[in-house]
Each structure stands twice: as C-alpha cells, then as structure tokens.
Amino acid sequence: MTNHDIKHNTGNKTITITVPDKKTSITIDYSNGCVIKQLSLNGKNVLSSSGVYTGIRIKNSAYSSGDKNSGITVTENPKGITLSGISYGNDTILVKEVWDFKLNSNKILWGISREYSNNANLEDMAFPKWNFADLSAWKGGIMDNGGMVWCKYLKEVNDTYGVHTGGVTFWNVESGDALRIAAKTEKGKEIASKYSHSEKNEFTYTQLITDIELSQRYNLSRFVSQKADVFAPFKVKKGKIKVSFEFGYLDYNKEYSRGTLAGIDALAVRELLNTTGRYGVVDNNIIGANGWLTNWKCLHEPFFAQIGMAVNDQNYTNNMSATLDQERDQAMLNDGRVLSRWHNAAGDEIPGTYNAKTGYYEAMWGYTIDSQTGYVINTSEQFDLNGNIEWLRSHQVSVEKALDWLIKRDSNKNGIFEMMNNNVAEKKASDWLDIVWASFENSFVNAQLYEALTQWSKCEKVLGSQQKSDYYSAIASRLKIAFNKPIEEGGFWSATKQQYVYWRDKDGSVHGDNLVTPVNFAAIAFGICDDPKRIAMILNQIEERSKAENLFHWPLCFDSFKREEVSDGNWPFPKYENGDIFPTWGYLGVRAYTKYDKAIALKYINNLLDQYKKDGLSSQRYSRTTQLGLGDDILAGISTSITALYRDIYGIRPKWNRMGLEPNMSTTLNGTKFNYTNRNTIYNLELSVNDYLMSTPGFSIKSKESFGANKTGNVLTYYPHNDDVMLLKINAATNLSINMEVNSWDANGYSWTIASPDKYQFIVKGLVPDKGYRLSINGVIRNIQSKGDGSFSVEHVCKLPTKFILK
Missing domain, CATH: 1.50.10.10 (Glycosyltransferase)
Structure with missing residues (x-):
C-alpha cells in the first residue's frame, strides 16, 4: 500500500483507503469506537450514518465495535494497516477484535480476527453489519448461491431475509454501479447472511460466522415479516475466530452484460x-x-x-x-x-x-x-x-x-x-x-x-x-x-x-x-x-x-x-x-x-x-x-x-460432454453476439440465420447447422447436429487454436475446412462399418475404407486453408 492509497489522520483518528483506480474507497473512524463510516463507489458514498461495524447481541443487550473505546491502536506497514484493541461486551462475554486491511489490485481485503472471552449464548451478531443509505441504494443483490435479494420487497420495517451464504453483488441499475463482497471463512466454520429493512429505513446486510449451521428462528422461514431476527439463537465458544472479506466496485453493465441481442431488449x-x-x-x-x-x-x-x-x-x-x-x-x-x-x-x-x-x-x-x-x-x-x-x-x-x-x-x-x-x-x-x-x-x-x-x-x-x-x-x-x-x-x-x-x-x-x-x-x-x-x-x-x-x-x-x-x-x-x-x-x-x-x-x-x-x-x-x-x-x-x-x-443446448448449439434464428435476430459460460469455459457465440460461430481461445467453429464441440488439451471434438450419432475428432500437434468451418454434414458427404496451420490427425466416427469411402483433401482424392467400428483416421499437415470432403 503506497502513500496515495492510505491517508491516516491521527488528529481526528480517521483512515481513508483508496484503491488505485479510485473506484472504491473507505473511511474508518476510530475516534470513539471503530466503524467504517464511508464506503464510496465511483465517487458516491453508499452507507448510512451507521456505517459498517461488528457486534453481538445477548438477550436484550447489544454491543458493537462502535461502542466507546479509547484503547484502539493503529499499525501501518508496507502491505496495509491494522487496527488493534477493538473491544466490546459485558461481564458475560467480552469480544476483542483486530481489523486488518490490505489491497488486492482494485479490491480491499478486510480481515477480522475476533476473540471471545467465554462460551456464550447469543441472540444475534454482526460479523460485520453493512448499513446502506436506504432501500433504493441497490435494486438488489446477487448472492453466491445463485439467488437474489430484491430490495423493494423488504417493504416493512424489520422485514428480513436470511440465507446460508456469505457473498453478494449489490447493483444499482440506474448508475450501473455495483459492490461485490466476497466472504471467506476458516475451515469448519459456517457463514450466513441476512438482509433487512432497519428501523432507520436503512437497507442492512449482516453476516454471521458460527461453528455450526444456523437454524431458522420461526419454523423454516427464510423470510420473516417485521421481525429482525430470522435466525435462531446460537452458541459461541471461548477462543478466536476469523473471517475475511474482499470487496470493491464492479461495473455491473460490463460484468452482467448479455451481449448484443439483435431485435431483443x-x-x-x-x-x-x-x-x-x-x-x-x-x-x-x-x-x-x-x-x-x-x-x-x-x-x-x-x-x-x-x-x-x-x-x-x-x-x-x-x-x-x-x-x-x-x-x-x-x-x-x-x-x-x-x-x-x-x-x-x-x-x-x-x-x-x-x-x-x-x-x-x-x-x-x-x-x-x-x-x-x-x-x-x-x-x-x-x-x-x-x-x-x-x-x-x-x-x-x-x-x-x-x-x-x-x-x-x-x-x-x-x-x-x-x-x-x-x-x-x-x-x-x-x-x-x-x-x-x-x-x-x-x-x-x-x-x-x-x-x-x-x-x-x-x-x-x-x-x-x-x-x-x-x-x-x-x-x-x-x-x-x-x-x-x-x-x-x-x-x-x-x-x-x-x-x-x-x-x-x-x-x-x-x-x-x-x-x-x-x-x-x-x-x-x-x-x-x-x-x-x-x-x-x-x-x-x-x-x-x-x-x-x-x-x-x-x-x-x-x-x-x-x-x-x-x-x-x-x-x-x-x-x-x-x-x-x-x-x-x-x-x-x-x-x-x-x-x-x-x-x-x-x-x-x-x-x-x-x-x-x-x-x-x-x-x-x-x-x-x-x-x-x-x-x-x-x-x-x-x-x-x-x-x-x-x-x-439461440439454441443454447449444453450436453454433459460438450457445448451445444441448436439455433432457430430469424433475420430480425441476425448479428446476435454474446458470451456463454459452460463448466468454466467461456464460449463466444455469433448467431445469424444459418450462420453460427462458436469460439474460445482454443478453437473456433463456423457452421450453417447445429453442432456441439469440446476441446480437451490438443483435441477438438465436433458433434454434427449436436447429437451422438457421429463425431469428428481433431488431434493437433500443438496447443494452438484450431479454426475450422463445417461446409456440410449430410448423407451426400461430410466436408470441413481447416484454416489454422498445424499437423493434425482427423478421426471420423459413426460411418458405415467396413465400407469404402472417397476422401478429397484440397481436391486430391484418396480411396479409404472404414474400420469395423465405423471409424477412419487420416493425418495431414495443413499449411494453407485445407478443405476435406468425405463421401
């Protein structure tokens, strides 16, 4: 962390941390207790005056890092800044915390180490609690279990939604600004979150870290109306527990783009x-x-x-x-x-x-x-x-x-x-x-x-x-x-x-x-x-x-x-x-x-x-x-x-062993382009009537008809019509991208063109067993015979675009 990333004002006891692209900054105030008072995204503070803090609740008493505390010390180091001596609680249980902040590119890493003085039964905790200005700060939040919290449906004060996951991406559709918060707990610990409409009309997001998975307080309800406590009381043990958060600005329009959908909003x-x-x-x-x-x-x-x-x-x-x-x-x-x-x-x-x-x-x-x-x-x-x-x-x-x-x-x-x-x-x-x-x-x-x-x-x-x-x-x-x-x-x-x-x-x-x-x-x-x-x-x-x-x-x-x-x-x-x-x-x-x-x-x-x-x-x-x-x-x-x-x-038809395309395009949709992720591979798709392109860094296939494809190592497998009747396997000598166009694949013949230079082995499966075929490679014809299993293979060095026709 360099000087321009951190500003520590020892006089008023505030620390401002700004990431290199200036899209995210926080201000920590430790003048009384310890609270993140501001979280600015793209120049706008999204927090309420309550800020972000940690805390616990025992029966009817609540304690937090914002409670009066003059014993906080700050340690600056080349990698970040640490706040120690954060403490709150009572005679039943005292909580001590250390907050550690670092930068990871344009994200802020916030590590919290918490120590409980005794075993105790808690009604609630904030580990931490993020208090946003109001319910309009975000349209909603996409959670890391694939679900979402829709802010407008937390209509009444204390309406609360609780789930057993910790990370979320909040977004504002008007500004395109988003805040992604990723949570990481220690092995063997459980994380849960709740989203609520506070009595101050704030939108709040609270994380809870426990030894065992939290139960619901009211039957099996994940959403409760006008009740802030969605989770049942739980136990904490004497000793230390840690959690870390990586958070920062996200360009929502870019991160969740649906691409160019011609003729579609x-x-x-x-x-x-x-x-x-x-x-x-x-x-x-x-x-x-x-x-x-x-x-x-x-x-x-x-x-x-x-x-x-x-x-x-x-x-x-x-x-x-x-x-x-x-x-x-x-x-x-x-x-x-x-x-x-x-x-x-x-x-x-x-x-x-x-x-x-x-x-x-x-x-x-x-x-x-x-x-x-x-x-x-x-x-x-x-x-x-x-x-x-x-x-x-x-x-x-x-x-x-x-x-x-x-x-x-x-x-x-x-x-x-x-x-x-x-x-x-x-x-x-x-x-x-x-x-x-x-x-x-x-x-x-x-x-x-x-x-x-x-x-x-x-x-x-x-x-x-x-x-x-x-x-x-x-x-x-x-x-x-x-x-x-x-x-x-x-x-x-x-x-x-x-x-x-x-x-x-x-x-x-x-x-x-x-x-x-x-x-x-x-x-x-x-x-x-x-x-x-x-x-x-x-x-x-x-x-x-x-x-x-x-x-x-x-x-x-x-x-x-x-x-x-x-x-x-x-x-x-x-x-x-x-x-x-x-x-x-x-x-x-x-x-x-x-x-x-x-x-x-x-x-x-x-x-x-x-x-x-x-x-x-x-x-x-x-x-x-x-x-x-x-x-x-x-x-x-x-x-x-x-x-x-x-x-x-669009014909998005993944199969268990490949990405598949079976489009039914109209001319009004011509020029459709978007990315689709299937099992950690990003496929770039370009679709028009009878003109389909699927590409990744490892291959590109252009076709007039439906197909499926998968590349593992240097081997590209093409599935005509995205079914399992036939396949073409292309084994390249190098790991360079394999670029091909399928000219036709029907009873009259199977034809493809390879545009990328390399040495290849081509294997066709699904032919009639023990039958004679004619193979043309850029016009040079060879007579071949399929094997008893209905396959044949041929090797060829492609220097220029090479057209193969098998009849």
Missing part, C-alpha cells in the same frame, strides 16, 4: 433473469419458483434446470445440483413417490404428510403427480449443465424409482398412466393446476412423463445401462401411440375440437376440451405430438384467439372449465386457473411455436420483456380481462419464456 433480459429468474432460490439446497417471500417451493415444476441454463451462473448451477440431492434424500418416499412441495410451515398439506424438520409434504389440493416427472426432467437437464457422471449416477436409483412409481399406475394396461384421483367428484387435483380437478388419465402429466422417459433414456445410455435405456424408450413409444389416439379410442385427441383434451375420468368421461394451453403446448413441445397437421390446428387456433383478445401472453385456457371441474376460487370465468394468464408455462409455448412460426414465438418473448419493463413481472399471474398483475405470490417461472429464448431460439 438485452437490458430487460438481463434484469428479468437477475431478478425474477433468480428469485426462486429460497436458500442453499432449495431452488424453486414461488421464492423466498412466501417460503415455498413446488417440486411439480420441470423447468428449474432450464432457468439455470439461461441465468448462466455457476453458483446457481451448483445450488441446483445440491437442491436435487436434497430432494432425493428428503422428499422421496421409500416407494419412489416424490413429495410435491416444500414450505416453511404446516398448513398447506394433506394431513399427516408435513415433515417439520425438512419442510417437504403433499399438497392439500391432491397428489400432484408431476412431481415425479419434474424431478426426472430437472435431473436429466441438470446433468447436461454440470456434466458430472458420478453426480448423475448418485441419482440413478432414485430416478428409476420415481419413474417406476408412475409407470406402475396403468390399471387398464392401455399405455396411459393414471393419477391417484378417479373423478371430478373427489374435488382433488393431480398436477400443477392445483385447483382444477383433473383426474385419472391426465394428458398434461402424461406428456411430461413422455419427456421424462425420453430424457432419462439418454442418461441411462451414458451410464452404460443400454437395457434400461431401451426399456424407458419403449415405454415412451407406447405412451406416444396411446396418447395420440382419438378420444373415442381412449386417447386424448379431439378431432371435433382440434385439440388435446385435458383428462379422462375413470368412468370414461372426457374433460378439459376448453383449449388448455399447457396441455396442448406440452404435447407439441415435448414431441409426443409430431403430426404437422395437428400442430398447425392447435397453434393456429391458439394464435387466432390470442390475437382476437389482444393478449400479451397465453392464458391457461381459452374457454371455461365446467363448474364441477374446478374449485370455487376459479369462478366465474375467466378467473384464476380458469382462464387467467400464467406466463409460467410460456417456455412450452415458445418451444411449440419456434419450429412452426418463429415470428409468433418472438412476439410473445418481446411481449413478456415489455411487460417486465412495466411492472417487473412481480406477480403470480395476470388478469385475462385487464392484463394487470394479480396474486401475492411472485413466480420465478414467469421468466421461462426468456429461458426459452436461450434454449429454443
């Missing part, structure tokens, strides 16, 4: 995913969609991994893996039944099903069977994000149990799987639409089961279980045939209404021919319906009716359910799940329309972004008549139309 995309998209993270091991304000998570939702794909934060991805681990261990019964919900307290459950220790239970509205499919789909998609085969293997038995539990439910052996309720007279739900009395043979759940079977079949193959892969694939094929039969023959297709009906009661009566959008979208999006005529009938009908009402997004159904098919809260139509707009299922609509009419898919994506700019999408649903937000719940799933922008339009 990139800023709205960024803010939507950093708020609504992340809001469903309740805490470590609990990622859902209802979020932390209501302390709720529905396991009967299959899109959490997909949200993580779009959020593109390794912290979210890690937490989602841990969430599925916890659900496997705590939310699955011995017979394979996956409990449908998590909540902070009892009251929403079928009597006797709530576990007060874990929070998992069955919903009071009925057995929502799509918790079986939700677990399987999320696990399969999560594997593509984390790429961890051992993690997938740890879920193999539980996923098989979850699938088999549902597969057993086919009492009439017709290939369609049944719910636990038999008819509407029972007034019980069986899926996400939890106050609609869908029963017995439910097409929405069965469409999700088809997707779950299809995805898991691929996972079994990766795990080396070809027999089980074939087994689940065969069940999916049989389900597809049964599903698509006319309703008169026991299927779900209504030729009269030109739509898939919702369910069939055990007595054979058919229900839900009122154009239920998630049912029909799921059939198309998940591929159980692949009949072009049916797809056109359904999607044209939905679009005509949406346009007629000028709806900004799709409602749950276009016509009313019958009175006996829904609970009282759905009447009169359109109301609630009987006709209101629930954007949660938007990703199914986008996916369905993308391959039919991309312009329609993009229209609803842009409509949702426009709505976000109006109201922040801070709603559960939207009124069909006014199109204004309704409901106390905020649903993170309301962001799924934008996750579909990444998956189904």
Whole structure:
C-alpha cells in the first residue's frame, strides 16, 4: 500500500483507503469506537450514518465495535494497516477484535480476527453489519448461491431475509454501479447472511460466522415479516475466530452484460433473469419458483434446470445440483413417490404428510403427480449443465424409482398412466393446476412423463445401462401411440375440437376440451405430438384467439372449465386457473411455436420483456380481462419464456460432454453476439440465420447447422447436429487454436475446412462399418475404407486453408 492509497489522520483518528483506480474507497473512524463510516463507489458514498461495524447481541443487550473505546491502536506497514484493541461486551462475554486491511489490485481485503472471552449464548451478531443509505441504494443483490435479494420487497420495517451464504453483488441499475463482497471463512466454520429493512429505513446486510449451521428462528422461514431476527439463537465458544472479506466496485453493465441481442431488449433480459429468474432460490439446497417471500417451493415444476441454463451462473448451477440431492434424500418416499412441495410451515398439506424438520409434504389440493416427472426432467437437464457422471449416477436409483412409481399406475394396461384421483367428484387435483380437478388419465402429466422417459433414456445410455435405456424408450413409444389416439379410442385427441383434451375420468368421461394451453403446448413441445397437421390446428387456433383478445401472453385456457371441474376460487370465468394468464408455462409455448412460426414465438418473448419493463413481472399471474398483475405470490417461472429464448431460439443446448448449439434464428435476430459460460469455459457465440460461430481461445467453429464441440488439451471434438450419432475428432500437434468451418454434414458427404496451420490427425466416427469411402483433401482424392467400428483416421499437415470432403 503506497502513500496515495492510505491517508491516516491521527488528529481526528480517521483512515481513508483508496484503491488505485479510485473506484472504491473507505473511511474508518476510530475516534470513539471503530466503524467504517464511508464506503464510496465511483465517487458516491453508499452507507448510512451507521456505517459498517461488528457486534453481538445477548438477550436484550447489544454491543458493537462502535461502542466507546479509547484503547484502539493503529499499525501501518508496507502491505496495509491494522487496527488493534477493538473491544466490546459485558461481564458475560467480552469480544476483542483486530481489523486488518490490505489491497488486492482494485479490491480491499478486510480481515477480522475476533476473540471471545467465554462460551456464550447469543441472540444475534454482526460479523460485520453493512448499513446502506436506504432501500433504493441497490435494486438488489446477487448472492453466491445463485439467488437474489430484491430490495423493494423488504417493504416493512424489520422485514428480513436470511440465507446460508456469505457473498453478494449489490447493483444499482440506474448508475450501473455495483459492490461485490466476497466472504471467506476458516475451515469448519459456517457463514450466513441476512438482509433487512432497519428501523432507520436503512437497507442492512449482516453476516454471521458460527461453528455450526444456523437454524431458522420461526419454523423454516427464510423470510420473516417485521421481525429482525430470522435466525435462531446460537452458541459461541471461548477462543478466536476469523473471517475475511474482499470487496470493491464492479461495473455491473460490463460484468452482467448479455451481449448484443439483435431485435431483443438485452437490458430487460438481463434484469428479468437477475431478478425474477433468480428469485426462486429460497436458500442453499432449495431452488424453486414461488421464492423466498412466501417460503415455498413446488417440486411439480420441470423447468428449474432450464432457468439455470439461461441465468448462466455457476453458483446457481451448483445450488441446483445440491437442491436435487436434497430432494432425493428428503422428499422421496421409500416407494419412489416424490413429495410435491416444500414450505416453511404446516398448513398447506394433506394431513399427516408435513415433515417439520425438512419442510417437504403433499399438497392439500391432491397428489400432484408431476412431481415425479419434474424431478426426472430437472435431473436429466441438470446433468447436461454440470456434466458430472458420478453426480448423475448418485441419482440413478432414485430416478428409476420415481419413474417406476408412475409407470406402475396403468390399471387398464392401455399405455396411459393414471393419477391417484378417479373423478371430478373427489374435488382433488393431480398436477400443477392445483385447483382444477383433473383426474385419472391426465394428458398434461402424461406428456411430461413422455419427456421424462425420453430424457432419462439418454442418461441411462451414458451410464452404460443400454437395457434400461431401451426399456424407458419403449415405454415412451407406447405412451406416444396411446396418447395420440382419438378420444373415442381412449386417447386424448379431439378431432371435433382440434385439440388435446385435458383428462379422462375413470368412468370414461372426457374433460378439459376448453383449449388448455399447457396441455396442448406440452404435447407439441415435448414431441409426443409430431403430426404437422395437428400442430398447425392447435397453434393456429391458439394464435387466432390470442390475437382476437389482444393478449400479451397465453392464458391457461381459452374457454371455461365446467363448474364441477374446478374449485370455487376459479369462478366465474375467466378467473384464476380458469382462464387467467400464467406466463409460467410460456417456455412450452415458445418451444411449440419456434419450429412452426418463429415470428409468433418472438412476439410473445418481446411481449413478456415489455411487460417486465412495466411492472417487473412481480406477480403470480395476470388478469385475462385487464392484463394487470394479480396474486401475492411472485413466480420465478414467469421468466421461462426468456429461458426459452436461450434454449429454443439461440439454441443454447449444453450436453454433459460438450457445448451445444441448436439455433432457430430469424433475420430480425441476425448479428446476435454474446458470451456463454459452460463448466468454466467461456464460449463466444455469433448467431445469424444459418450462420453460427462458436469460439474460445482454443478453437473456433463456423457452421450453417447445429453442432456441439469440446476441446480437451490438443483435441477438438465436433458433434454434427449436436447429437451422438457421429463425431469428428481433431488431434493437433500443438496447443494452438484450431479454426475450422463445417461446409456440410449430410448423407451426400461430410466436408470441413481447416484454416489454422498445424499437423493434425482427423478421426471420423459413426460411418458405415467396413465400407469404402472417397476422401478429397484440397481436391486430391484418396480411396479409404472404414474400420469395423465405423471409424477412419487420416493425418495431414495443413499449411494453407485445407478443405476435406468425405463421401
């Protein structure tokens, strides 16, 4: 630390530390106690007059580093500055602290060493507590478990949100200024944080360091209204404990840039995913969609991994893996039944099903069977994000149990799987639409089961279980045939209404021919319906009716359910799940329309972004008549139309062993450029219609068609069409970047051009075994024969751009 970095005014006992780029500076005042009185970012102080301090609370008495103390000493050294002799407390427990400050580039390192004089029971602690000017200082904070605190929702004094993680990035969207605080504890110690609205109308951020993980004070509540204490009392031991913080200014616009999204409002995309998209993270091991304000998570939702794909934060991805681990261990019964919900307290459950220790239970509205499919789909998609085969293997038995539990439910052996309720007279739900009395043979759940079977079949193959892969694939094929039969023959297709009906009661009566959008979208999006005529009938009908009402997004159904098919809260139509707009299922609509009419898919994506700019999408649903937000719940799933922008339009399709691109671009999106991080590799993507570029420092691939790629060491592997039927492996003699363009890859021949000079070995796998081929290298032709395993290899030194054609 040089002279211009530190100004120590011994007269008024203040220390000002400024980082080299001047973006961050702090002023420490030790004239009475010891407090960081100012934290300036980009020239603006963001703290209240309370500043930043440490402290403890014992019963009704609070003590802090700001308490009167004349014994503080300051030691300057070449690496920084140290404040010793900080002490506070009472006869029960005395706390002594040393604060050590250093610079790390343009960040400030703050180490706190604390010593407790005795063992003690504490009600609370500040280790430390950051007091910001007010709730408008930051829009929110992105936490290092992938979640976020949304400041505007700490509305009332002492509204508090507590989580078991310590680092955060606060941001102000107007200025673009951000403050990142990273926390590091000693091995074996636990860190937690709470965010609160103080009695002085400050926004406060408090960290707590303990020997064991903190429990919640009120049931399992992470958010509590008008109570500052979210964590239960805890014990501290006599002795020393340390923590360190690295903090400083961050350029939010640069750090969280979504790149150049031609034809799309990139800023709205960024803010939507950093708020609504992340809001469903309740805490470590609990990622859902209802979020932390209501302390709720529905396991009967299959899109959490997909949200993580779009959020593109390794912290979210890690937490989602841990969430599925916890659900496997705590939310699955011995017979394979996956409990449908998590909540902070009892009251929403079928009597006797709530576990007060874990929070998992069955919903009071009925057995929502799509918790079986939700677990399987999320696990399969999560594997593509984390790429961890051992993690997938740890879920193999539980996923098989979850699938088999549902597969057993086919009492009439017709290939369609049944719910636990038999008819509407029972007034019980069986899926996400939890106050609609869908029963017995439910097409929405069965469409999700088809997707779950299809995805898991691929996972079994990766795990080396070809027999089980074939087994689940065969069940999916049989389900597809049964599903698509006319309703008169026991299927779900209504030729009269030109739509898939919702369910069939055990007595054979058919229900839900009122154009239920998630049912029909799921059939198309998940591929159980692949009949072009049916797809056109359904999607044209939905679009005509949406346009007629000028709806900004799709409602749950276009016509009313019958009175006996829904609970009282759905009447009169359109109301609630009987006709209101629930954007949660938007990703199914986008996916369905993308391959039919991309312009329609993009229209609803842009409509949702426009709505976000109006109201922040801070709603559960939207009124069909006014199109204004309704409901106390905020649903993170309301962001799924934008996750579909990444998956189904930009084609971000990572696989467990590669980065994948399967775009469906429109000319209005030409020139789209952004970075995407997959398992610690940053991929630069440039997308236009039939023109895709993927590059890293190690390679670049240009193609007109979908593909996947992975580079390990000097070996680049190219996966045509991003599937596993064929691959091209390029082994370079050096570690220089491998630059290639794929000219074509189809039955007429396989052609690629290498633009980077090097000595290469090219291996093609997936050819017809023992078959003659013709290889052209810059026009020079050789006859070759594939091996018995369908592969061939050739070595070549490329000095100039070299074109290979294999026929």
